[in-house]
Amino acid sequence: MSANQFKSPVIRWIDHRLPVFSMLHHTAHDYPTPKNLNYMWNFGSLAGLSLAIMIVTGIVLAMSYTAHVDYAFSSVERIMRDVNHGWMIRYIHMNTASFFFIVVYLHMFRGLYYGSYKAPRELLWILGVVIFLLMMATAFMGYVLPWGQMSFWGATVITNLFSAIPYVGESIVTLLWGGFSVDNATLNRFFSLHYLMPFIIAGVVVLHIVALHRFGSNNPIGIDTRGPQDTISFHPYYTIKDVFGIAVFLLLLAVVVFFFPNAMGHPDNYIPANAMQTPAHIVPEWYFLPFYAILRAVPDKLGGVLLMFGAIAVLFILPWLDKSPVRSARFRPLFRIFFWVFFANAIALGYLGGKPAEGIYVILSRVATAWYFIHFLIILPVLGMFETTKPLPKSIAEPVLGGFSSTPEQAYAAPRRS
Amino acid sequence: MVKPDTNKKSASGDAKDPGRRDFIVVATYAMAGLGAAAVAWPLIDQLNPAADTLALANIEVDISKIAVGQSITVKWRGKPVFIRHRTADEIARANATDVADLRDPQVDIARAEKPEYLVLVGVCTHLGCVPLGQKTGEVKGDYDGWFCPCHGSHYDTSGRIRKGPAPTNLEVPPYDFLSDTVIRIG
Ligand code: HEM
Numbered sequence: 019m020s021a022n023q024f025k026s027p028v029i030r031w032i033d034h035r036l037p038v039f040s041m042l043h044h045t046a047h048d049y050p051t052p053k054n055l056n057y058m059w060n061f062g063s064l065a066g067l068s069l070a071i072m073i074v075t076g077i078v079l080a081m082s083y084t085a086h087v088d089y090a091f092s093s094v095e096r097i098m099r100d101v102n103h104g105w106m107i108r109y110i111h112m113n114t115a116s117f118f119f120i121v122v123y124l125h126m127f128r129g130l131y132y133g134s135y136k137a138p139r140e141l142l143w144i145l146g147v148v149i150f151l152l153m154m155a156t157a158f159m160g161y162v163l164p165w166g167q168m169s170f171w172g173a174t175v176i177t178n179l180f181s182a183i184p185y186v187g188e189s190i191v192t193l194l195w196g197g198f199s200v201d202n203a204t205l206n207r208f209f210s211l212h213y214l215m216p217f218i219i220a221g222v223v224v225l226h227i228v229a230l231h232r233f234g235s236n237n238p239i240g241i242d243t244r245g246p247q248d249t250i251s252f253h254p255y256y257t258i259k260d261v262f263g264i265a266v267f268l269l270l271l272a273v274v275v276f277f278f279p280n281a282m283g284h285p286d287n288y289i290p291a292n293a294m295q296t297p298a299h300i301v302p303e304w305y306f307l308p309f310y311a312i313l314r315a316v317p318d319k320l321g322g323v324l325l326m327f328g329a330i331a332v333l334f335i336l337p338w339l340d341k342s343p344v345r346s347a348r349f350r351p352l353f354r355i356f357f358w359v360f361f362a363n364a365i366a367l368g369y370l371g372g373k374p375a376e377g378i379y380v381i382l383s384r385v386a387t388a389w390y391f392i393h394f395l396i397i398l399p400v401l402g403m404f405e406t407t408k409p410l411p412k413s414i415a416e417p418v419l420g421g422f423s424s425t426p427e428q429a430y431a432a433p434r435r436s
Numbered sequence: 437m438v439k440p441d442t443n444k445k446s447a448s449g450d451a452k453d454p455g456r457r458d459f460i461v462v463a464t465y466a467m468a469g470l471g472a473a474a475v476a477w478p479l480i481d482q483l484n485p486a487a488d489t490l491a492l493a494n495i496e497v498d499i500s501k502i503a504v505g506q507s508i509t510v511k512w513r514g515k516p517v518f519i520r521h522r523t524a525d526e527i528a529r530a531n532a533t534d535v536a537d538l539r540d541p542q543v544d545i546a547r548a549e550k551p552e553y554l555v556l557v558g559v560c561t562h563l564g565c566v567p568l569g570q571k572t573g574e575v576k577g578d579y580d581g582w583f584c585p586c587h588g589s590h591y592d593t594s595g596r597i598r599k600g601p602a603p604t605n606l607e608v609p610p611y612d613f614l615s616d617t618v619i620r621i622g
């Protein structure tokens with residue numbers, strides 16, 4: 019849309035000199051979107067909303083939070099008891115972190131199922147994995163801030179992962195701590211970084227969107243859009259669909275915030291940090307459990323750490339592991355089965371990560387860990403070579419309109435201007 | 437699926453008979469606005485003093501040690517409060533002033549529960565400096581009360597503004613006498 023199509027003369031004046039309105043309009047209004055997107059395409063906007071909620075509530079929490087080992091725990095308790103609405107703001111921050119991960123996991127599984135990581139969207143996918151890594155770092159450091167027992171011991175265990183690195187490991191850990199154990203210096207730098215990283219995430223999200231709009235959204239049948247008969251404008255069709263998703267999301271979030279605010283947390287984090295005593299059973303936040311299970315499955319310190327990071331590293335090279343030219347699982351009967359096996363396996367890893375590292379749980383963790391890597395490193399490349407895929411429709415419009423799709427004028431034109 | 441709407445009236449609506457779609461759009465925006473306001477309020481209200489801050493909002497002061505003609509300064513809600521044990525002469529002068537001449541007309545008895553004790557928030561009503569006149573030897577201004585050095589406001593023996601840029605009298609905080617010798621401020 020050209021600038022002079024805006025009604026307000028003020029907007030026109032500004033846009034002529036600083037085309038922010040055209041850019042916004044182009045991104046969130048005109049943007050031609052495949053007409054067949056299903057609800058799995060809602061999770062991107064929900065992730066964006068989650069990030070916004072985290073930043074707003076986080077900035078507010080930081081106004082009453084004290085990053086010092088002697089005051090951190092009581093400053094959080096003061097937020098809970100004395101600061102106006104502080105309990106609600108903190109519960110929103112805590113639980114939106116969990117919801118953020120739920121949303122992002124679903125967003126990623128969507129990508130896996132519909133082959134959204136394939137050419138030409140490899141960089142889009144990689145930027146997504148970068149966001150995921152940054153989120154994990156942010157959430158980890160945020161969990162340290164209330165300085166409860168889980169904060170302290172989580173920080174100790176996770177930073178100690180780096181001690182597995184040969185030769186320099188110990189020095190790296192000392193560097194991370196700024197001392198000889200997790201202490202005040204650690205808490206201060208974690209607070210600083212916890213404040214910073216969400217804004218870095220927001221920056222990467224912008225790149226993610228730029229990459230998305232280069233080729234447009236993928237869609238449930240995974241074939242390219244061939245022209246206007248295959249797309250509808252983002253506004254109002256997908257804005258309203260996203261708003262509906264947001265309403266459902268906020269409703270569920272409100273139920274958890276107001277009725278089960280601590281369901282996804284660990285009660286031990288309401289015990290002030292004690293460097294002299296480790297809780298009997300230490301577990302990370304639920305969203306880290308699958309990776310934690312992989313870490314513990316390996317009976318070797320360095321091996322466990324490498325495999326855990328490897329579990330994320332394979333996501334980076336996924337676009338080159340799965341060589342099948344067909345994107346959507348709808349037309350890949352074998353891949354589809356393996357996808358669901360992988361999904362169940364991921365849930366199983368999460369379950370096992372929360373169990374004590376003993377007996378049958380260790381054995382099952384090893385099987386599930388092995389399968390995680392077999393899926394990416396063996397199944398996907400092999401399927402790409404040998405799988406017989408189902409015939410693809412000629413266009414997005416075709417399955418709906420039959421033969422008419424070839425003549426764009428006859429395809430039902432959703433009103434493009436109303 | 438949506439077909440291009442041929443019924444112009446219901447699609448675009450007009451002022452007298454808004455179409456159903458217009459109603460839905462307006463209702464949606466209204467609900468979103470309400471929701472946004474409901475969310476904004478707690479985020480703004482958290483800036484207000486917290487419960488523990490409010491709990492410290494009143495103090496008790498023993499005034500039995502203040503000799504006639506002397507003042508003490510105590511801290512209340514982070515601000516100085518002046519408590520002056522006034523001389524008979526100061527009380528008489530405060531009462532003798534013609535209220536009609538004042539910028540912020542107020543009689544002295546309305547400003548002191550017991551005339552001997554004047555309790556004031558020691559913050560200049562101009563731009564917030566602490567006026568001089570508490571300690572012996574400090575400038576007390578042309579009216580023998582307090583003088584604000586920042587921009588030259590003169591207050592009288594009742595803490596009323598007499599000269600200079602300040603718009604109103606020094607504020608009297610809420611207080612009461614718990615006994616003859618103890619007052620509670622706040
Ligand atoms: C990607 C976005 C973010 C994620 C995933 C995240 C995650 C977390 C988590 C898991 C906690 C621990 C909750 C608890 O048990 O108390 C936390 C606490 C905290 N976060 Fe964030 N956060 C994010 C953004 C922010 C931002 C932008 C700020 C602003 C500076 C912030 C400030 C805080 C503060 C002050 C705490 C400690 C208070 C508390 O424990 O509730 N966070 N964060």
Ligand code: FES
Nearest residue numbers: 560562563584587
């Ligand atoms: S602040 Fe006292 S005269 Fe300006």
